[in-house]
Amino acid sequence: MAITLFLRLTTRRAIEVVPAPAPGAQEPAERDRVGRPALLVEHVTKRFVVGREHRVVDAVRDVSLTVDRGHIYGVLGANGSGKSTLIRLVSTLLTIDEGRVEIFGHDIERDEMAVKRCINRVSVDAAFFKKLSPYENLAFAARLYGLPAGEARRESARILGRLGIAEKRLGQPTEQLSRGMQQKVAIARALLTSPMLLLLDEPTTGLDPRSKVDVQVFIEDLRDAQDAAIVLTTHDLDEADRLCDRIAVLDGGRVVADGTPAELKAQVARERGAAPTLESVFMAYTGRSLDEDVEEGEAEAAGA
Amino acid sequence: MTALGHELKASYAFVERNFNLSRRYWGWEIAYLVYAIAGALAISLIGAQLGDRRLILSLMIGATFWNYLSIVFSFIADTIAWERWEGTLEYTMMAPIHRRTHLLGSTFYAILYGLVHTAVVLVVLALFFGLDMSRANIGTAAAFMVLGSFSFVGIGIMAAVLPLLFVERGSQMTFVLQSLILLVSGVYYSVDILPGWMQVVSCFSPATYVLDAVRKGLVDGVSATALLGDAWPLVVMGIVLIPLGMWVFGRAERYARRTGRLKRVG
Ligand SMILES: Nc1ncnc2c1ncn2[C@@H]1O[C@H](COP(=O)(O)OP(=O)(O)O)[C@@H](O)[C@H]1O
Ligand SMILES: [Mg+2]
Numbered sequence: 001m002a003i004t005l006f007l008r009l010t011t012r013r014a015i016e017v018v019p020a021p022a023p024g025a026q027e028p029a030e031r032d033r034v035g036r037p038a039l040l041v042e043h044v045t046k047r048f049v050v051g052r053e054h055r056v057v058d059a060v061r062d063v064s065l066t067v068d069r070g071h072i073y074g075v076l077g078a079n080g081s082g083k084s085t086l087i088r089l090v091s092t093l094l095t096i097d098e099g100r101v102e103i104f105g106h107d108i109e110r111d112e113m114a115v116k117r118c119i120n121r122v123s124v125d126a127a128f129f130k131k132l133s134p135y136e137n138l139a140f141a142a143r144l145y146g147l148p149a150g151e152a153r154r155e156s157a158r159i160l161g162r163l164g165i166a167e168k169r170l171g172q173p174t175e176q177l178s179r180g181m182q183q184k185v186a187i188a189r190a191l192l193t194s195p196m197l198l199l200l201d202e203p204t205t206g207l208d209p210r211s212k213v214d215v216q217v218f219i220e221d222l223r224d225a226q227d228a229a230i231v232l233t234t235h236d237l238d239e240a241d242r243l244c245d246r247i248a249v250l251d252g253g254r255v256v257a258d259g260t261p262a263e264l265k266a267q268v269a270r271e272r273g274a275a276p277t278l279e280s281v282f283m284a285y286t287g288r289s290l291d292e293d294v295e296e297g298e299a300e301a302a303g304a
Numbered sequence: 305m306t307a308l309g310h311e312l313k314a315s316y317a318f319v320e321r322n323f324n325l326s327r328r329y330w331g332w333e334i335a336y337l338v339y340a341i342a343g344a345l346a347i348s349l350i351g352a353q354l355g356d357r358r359l360i361l362s363l364m365i366g367a368t369f370w371n372y373l374s375i376v377f378s379f380i381a382d383t384i385a386w387e388r389w390e391g392t393l394e395y396t397m398m399a400p401i402h403r404r405t406h407l408l409g410s411t412f413y414a415i416l417y418g419l420v421h422t423a424v425v426l427v428v429l430a431l432f433f434g435l436d437m438s439r440a441n442i443g444t445a446a447a448f449m450v451l452g453s454f455s456f457v458g459i460g461i462m463a464a465v466l467p468l469l470f471v472e473r474g475s476q477m478t479f480v481l482q483s484l485i486l487l488v489s490g491v492y493y494s495v496d497i498l499p500g501w502m503q504v505v506s507c508f509s510p511a512t513y514v515l516d517a518v519r520k521g522l523v524d525g526v527s528a529t530a531l532l533g534d535a536w537p538l539v540v541m542g543i544v545l546i547p548l549g550m551w552v553f554g555r556a557e558r559y560a561r562r563t564g565r566l567k568r569v570g
Contacts (some may be wrong), residue, residue, distance in 0.1 A: 048564050088567075091398050095562045116400035127391030129321070131328040136321070143317030144399035146310060173328065189395075 036105035038197050038229030039067035039090065044099035046085055046253075059085040061253040062099070067229050067246075072219070072245030075233040076282065078290060082253040083233035084123070087201045090231070091121050103197055117145070120195035124202040126186035130175035134160070134185045136172060137190060141196025145193040152192055158189040161222075164214055187215065191222075198222070200212070200232045204239060219243055235290050237278040247278075251286040311405045318409025319416070322379075326417070337421065340371055341428050347492060358523060364429050366491040367520050372422040372449065373456050373511055377482055380460030381412030383407070385467040385475035394566050403553060407464075411457050432558065437522070444521025444528040451538040452514030458508070458545025459485075465549075465556040471565055472559060486508050490516065510541050 027221060044062040060082045068071040079084045088094045090101055092112055101108040103115045128137045135153060142152030157167050163184040174182060183203060200219070204212045215237060223243075225228065234240050240247055240268060241261050248258040266275040274280035281289050326333055344367035344440070351360030383406070387393040429435075463481055467474030488502050489497070489511035494504055506512045517534040520526040528535070560566050 085564075088394075088564075091394075093394050093398055095558070097449045113400050116398060119398070121395075121398065123394070125391060127326060127395065129390050129392060132321070132324055136328075137343060140321040141318050141395065141399070143320065144314055144396065144401055146314060146400075149320075149322075163525050255391060 004273040022069045034105075036102065037066045038069045038071070038104060038267075039065075039073075039159060039231065040102040041065045041086075041090070042100050042102075044086075044089060044101060045097050046082075046089055046094060047097055058253050060089065063250075063253070063255050064099075065248055066257065067231060069229050070223070071228040071245040072223050072230040072232055072243050074156040074247040075231060075250055076235065076237070076240050076278075076290075077233070077250030078235065078286065078288070083250055084201050085253075086250070087121060087123075087199050087231065087233060089102045090197075091119060091199060092116060093251065118196040119199060120190035120193050120199065121199040122183075122186045122190045122203050124205050126179070126182040128174045128182065128185070131173050133172055134170045134174055134177070134188075137185070138189050142192055147192065155192055156188045159191050160184060163187065163218055168206055178208075178211075180207045180214075183207055183211065183215065187218065196228050198228055202233055202235070204234065204236065216243060237282065237290060241278050249282060249285050256285040257281065309482070311402065311408070312402045315405045315409035315412065318406065319413045320418070322410070322413040337424060340421065341425050342427055344368060344371065344425050345432060348433065352433070352474045360433055361435070361523055362519055363492055364426075364433065365522055366515060368422055368426050368429065369449070369515055369518055370486065370489075370511070371425055372418045372454060372489045373514065374482055374486070375418035375421055375455060376411075376414045376456045377463065377485070379417060379458045379477070380407070380410050380457060381463035381478040381482070382467070382475060383463075383464050385478070388467055388475075397557070397566055403557065404550060407461055407550070407553070411460075414457075414460070415453060439442040439523070439525040441521040441525045441527055444526060444531065447528045447535065448514050448517040448521070448531075448538070451535060451542065452510050454542030455510030455538055455545055458542065458549045461546070461549030462552050465553055466552075468556045468560050469565065485511055488512070507537075510538055513538050 002094065042064050044060060044063045047059065048057045048059055050057055057099060063082075065073070073106070075083050075086060085094065089096055089105070090099075090108070092108060094114060096109070104118055105116070106114040108115050128134075129140075132140075135156065138156045139149045139152055142149060142156075147155075157170065160170065161167065165181055165184055166204045169177060169181070174185065177185065187203065203219075204215050204281060207215065219232070220231065220243060222228065223245075232240075232243060244261060246258065247259055247264060248255045250256070257267075259267065265278065268274045268280045268284045269276040272280070272284050274284060282288075344364065347367050348360050348363045351357075351363050351511075384393065387396055463478040466477045466481075470477065488498065488506040489509040490506060491511065495506045495512055498506060513534040517528075517531045520531060520534075521528070
């Protein structure tokens with residue numbers, strides 16, 4: 001290890017000697033990045049081999065989508081449709097089998113560190129060191145992203161205050177908080193690092209109605225306040241309708257429909273004579289209703 | 305700030321977090337400490353029963369130094385396993401830090417914790433038996449403890465790979481590995497009494513050389529320079545095992561990301 005540290009030190013010095021580029025002479029790569037979408041997913045496929053019988057599951061198949069800066073992009077799908085796999089692919093937690101992903105112009109495989117710095121994720125199961133307090137958990141996260149602990153503390157108190165959690169709760173072990181509160185702490189952990197692309201994987205699934213609304217209102221505020229982009233997976237149609245600028249419907253790992261909620265609704269009304277609701281959109285493109293599915297999702301979230 | 309400065313700062317995240325965990329689990333910390341002290345005392349008392357001062361010292365050395373080495377090993381080996389239990393692994397793995405930063409932080413805390421823990425055990429043993437350190441060469445013990453730490457860090461990193469690869473069984477495997485190192489390394493007896501094949505295995509355990517050298521230093525006052533036979537295997541293992549461990553870890557992480565094994569369950 002001493003050797004790598006030494007090498008890093010010396011290479012670092014070498015880099016510092018190189019004169020800074022003249023103003024206006026941006027690196028070509030940097031210039032190209034301006035105006036790139038927040039997230040570009042091109043023909044991405046991910047397969048898993050599961051079980052003893054080595055069954056091949058195509059969790060995500062040939063998915064392409066573009067998320068613009070400042071937008072909330074909804075991914076709607078039943079359980080097992082590949083939503084979380086898609087989020088994990090974009091989070092660098094899974095390698096891509098086919099296709100490519102680009103985040104603010106950074107290729108996810110070639111430019112992994114740059115990508116990691118611009119993203120953060122909230123998943124359906126708010127995962128923490130249960131005995132550590134929210135403050136301690138958030139301090140850990142903040143330090144990993146190079147933020148000073150003091151600043152992290154102030155910022156997390158501010159974010160959680162807006163989400164309706166009193167400061168005095170932030171010093172107790174996280175396991176003593178309700179699930180709704182834990183999910184809010186998870187959101188604070190992600191926002192603390194000021195992600196330019198925020199990945200929300202079913203952030204409201206399994207929450208009590210009150211917390212659910214708190215989280216939804218907060219997501220709306222985020223969109224209005226920042227030019228960060230958000231990908232939101234959900235199987236709540238009202239939530240998708242209310243929050244998302246664009247929606248992709250995922251079924252069996254494929255995108256079966258995408259567009260703005262208004263476009264999609266108009267399309268089913270026009271082409272299939274159905275009621276102009278997201279329910280009909282979902283029914284029309286996947287052949288089933290999301291209602292039966294919700295139960296299962298809640299159970300999974302509670303058990304996770 | 306330099307890149308090195310950033311890495312050291314980020315690696316401190318793990319030190320601080322692990323310290324907070326120790327603090328929050330203080331009940332368990334005390335329980336483990338009592339267990340470690342009782343175990344070390346119980347084994348050293350075998351020497352007292354036989355009325356052999358030299359044996360008491362030798363057993364004490366075995367108990368304390370094994371305590372240190374096994375803490376360093378298991379803390380590093382469990383880096384991944386802990387986060388799997390808590391479910392935070394995915395969050396840590398997607399943070400913008402190098403894996404070496406991650407492992408450096410875990411290693412630093414492991415060594416710090418191991419030193420403090422072992423010092424407490426040693427003080428209690430010394431008070432209980434009254435140590436005769438008149439002939440002891442402390443420098444030898446310190447030098448081999450440092451040398452041995454490097455190899456144990458390397459083995460620990462390699463063992464940490466197991467929980468990355470095997471979601472369920474990984475941490476059980478690291479535990480078995482630790483037990484086997486205890487068995488073959490001559491912690492409480494000379495490796496000469498082991499069956500031939502076990503003696504061969506013992507040559508590959510850094511603990512064998514550390515304990516042999518520390519005993520010679522503390523019991524017989526042999527100087528470090530006279531123990532080159534014990535030193536060079538440790539130097540070689542340290543130089544080979546740490547980079548090898550990092551490399552294996554990188555490969556395993558890639559494999560885990562390809563096959564979806566960073567996920568919480570299944
Ligand atoms: N890590 C994994 N290992 C094996 N199979 C997986 C893994 N993650 C997801 N899958 C499978 O991929 C499919 C899609 O799962 P997932 O992306 O979790 O769907 P969703 O989030 O929409 O419920 C499922 O069939 C699931 O069993
Ligand atoms: Mg999911």
